[in-house]
Each structure stands twice: as C-alpha cells, then as structure tokens.
Amino acid sequence: MQQLVIGAGSAIAQALIQQSLQQGDSIVAVSRQASSAEESSAGSRLRRLQCDYTESSIDAVCAELRESGFAFDRVTICNGILHHESLSPEKRLENVSLDRLETVMRINAFVPLLWVKALKPLLKASRKPCVITALSARVGSIADNHSGGWYAYRASKAALNMMMKTAALEYAREAKYVRFLLFHPGTTDTPLSKPFQRNVKPENLFSPDFVAAKLMAIQGNTETGGSIQFIDWQSTHVPW
Numbered sequence: 265m266q267q268l269v270i271g272a273g274s275a276i277a278q279a280l281i282q283q284s285l286q287q288g289d290s291i292v293a294v295s296r297q298a299s300s301a302e303e304s305s306a307g308s309r310l311r312r313l314q315c316d317y318t319e320s321s322i323d324a325v326c327a328e329l330r331e332s333g334f335a336f337d338r339v340t341i342c343n344g345i346l347h348h349e350s351l352s353p354e355k356r357l358e359n360v361s362l363d364r365l366e367t368v369m370r371i372n373a374f375v376p377l378l379w380v381k382a383l384k385p386l387l388k389a390s391r392k393p394c395v396i397t398a399l400s401a402r403v404g405s406i407a408d409n410h411s412g413g414w415y416a417y418r419a420s421k422a423a424l425n426m427m428m429k430t431a432a433l434e435y436a437r438e439a440k441y442v443r444f445l446l447f448h449p450g451t452t453d454t455p456l457s458k459p460f461q462r463n464v465k466p467e468n469l470f471s472p473d474f475v476a477a478k479l480m481a482i483q484g485n486t487e488t489g490g491s492i493q494f495i496d497w498q499s500t501h502v503p504w
C-alpha cells in the first residue's frame with residue numbers, strides 16, 4: 265500500500281508511519297523538518313519531503329509526487345496546533361486576538377484544504393480507491409460544544425470539517441473512488457496535549473501507538489458508507 269502522511273512530525277503521524285512500515289507499506293512523509301539518519305535507515309519504503317506549507321511549496325510537492333507516478337491508497341493530514349510558546353488557547357473572549365485566530369485557522373483548516381486541492385489531479389489520474397483522512401477533534405463539533413473556550417482551535421476544527429465535507433462532495437462527483445475521514449483521536453499523549461493532561465484520567469490518555477492502530481483499522485474498513493465521516497478512535501460517529 266502507498267501512503268502519503270502530511271504533518272509527519274506529529275507524534276501520532278510518527279506512530280502511524282512506524283506501524284505502516286512494519287506492515288510493508290511505502291510511505292511519503294511530508295514535514296517542515298528534514299529527515300534524520302535514523303529515519304533514512306527504513307530504506308526506500310520511506311521517502312521524506314520537506315515543505316513549509318506555503319501554497320507554492322504544497323503545489324511543488326504535489327507536482328513532484330505526480331511526476332514520480334505515485335498512486336496513493338491513503339493520505340493522512342495530521343497538521344494541527346493548539347498552543348505554542350507565544351500562543352495558548354483562549355479561556356474567555358478577552359483572550360481572543362486576530363493574530364491567534366489567523367494562525368490557528370491557517371495551520372488547522374486552510375493548510376489541509378490546500379493539500380486536498382493540490383492532490384486532486386494526482387488522485388483523479390490514479391483512479392484508485394483512496395482514503396483521505398484529516399485529523400480533526402471532537403471540540404470542533406458544534407453540537408457537542410457544552411463547555412466553551414478554545415475559540416480558535418474549536419473554530420479551526422469546525423472549519424476543517426466543513427471544508428473537508430465540501431471537498432468530499434466535489435470529489436464524489438469527479439473522483440468517486442476517494443472517500444474522506446475526519447478522525448478524532450481522543451486525548452493522546454503528544455506535545456499538543458501536554459499542557460492540558462492534568463485533569464485527564466490515565467485510562468483516558470492514549471499513546472500515539474494505540475491511536476495509530478485504531479486509525480489504521482478504521483481507514484481499512486471499506487464497509488463504512490458515504491463520502492465522508494466524522495468518527496472517533498472507537499469508530500463512533502461524532503455529531504457535526
């Protein structure tokens with residue numbers, strides 16, 4: 265199986281890549297980071313590409329993939345931020361800033377959509393069943409928002425869901441063999457959730473390996489109908 269993993273520096277992505285390599289898949293891994301010596305030892309089944317996620321750089325990666333003749337069975341987009349050194353999720357309206365909203369929206373919603381746009385010619389040409397997964401989050405569910413807060417992150421995941429739903433409708437017309445998955449991994453022990461793990465019960469904090477295995481099983485389940493699903497690690501549908 266040929267896989268494209270975007271945002272491959274994510275802890276969940278790294279677990280997905282390792283498990284997929286172990287089952288014999290070929291992976292193209294896209295990240296801001298250049299490859300390390302250890303990763304190169306996986307041999308020709310792992311190809312690393314660097315990308316700064318500007319529109320031109322995404323287009324250049326997709327053109328290179330198309331010229332190289334890749335025909336992906338799975339595309340998994342892992343990019344997402346909740347915080348960084350000068351950005352933390354808003355507890356109240358007073359914390360909202362345009363800069364924070366724009367940064368989080370760009371990385372969490374706009375970048376994934378640019379990938380889905382740039383990959384369309386390649387996926388149409390390959391005429392192969394393919395699952396495009398974007399890592400979403402339950403907090404992006406409008407119906408499930410009972411506690412508020414985290415304006416930028418919530419809104420970015422809701423926007424991601426809407427953009428993927430809209431793209432799925434277009435792909436269903438032009439490339440029927442492509443289906444979409446919006447995946448909520450549950451609270452996973454990664455740098456993204458680190459500052460917010462204090463109140464999470466140990467049994468509710470998953471390892472990236474556990475979550476990657478659940479995701480791979482769901483991606484492999486071709487029985488699940490419809491052009492897009494918003495689903496969690498237990499295969500339960502999340503309300504939009």
Ligand SMILES: NC(=O)c1ccc[n+]([C@@H]2O[C@H](COP(=O)([O-])OP(=O)(O)OC[C@H]3O[C@@H](n4cnc5c(N)ncnc54)[C@H](OP(=O)(O)O)[C@@H]3O)[C@@H](O)[C@H]2O)c1
Binds near residue numbers: 274296297400402456
């Ligand atoms: N951990 C959780 O509890 C949890 C819960 C719900 C949903 N999720 C979602 O799961 C996904 C993976 O997260 P993770 O937990 O594995 O977190 P992580 O290890 O912190 O990964 C961060 C991801 O965001 C990308 N990223 C960071 N800064 C970026 C920037 N400036 N521009 C573009 N991309 C940038 C990274 O891409 P590079 O590879 O290029 O570095 C990487 O893919 C995210 O979409 C997250 O929202 C996680």
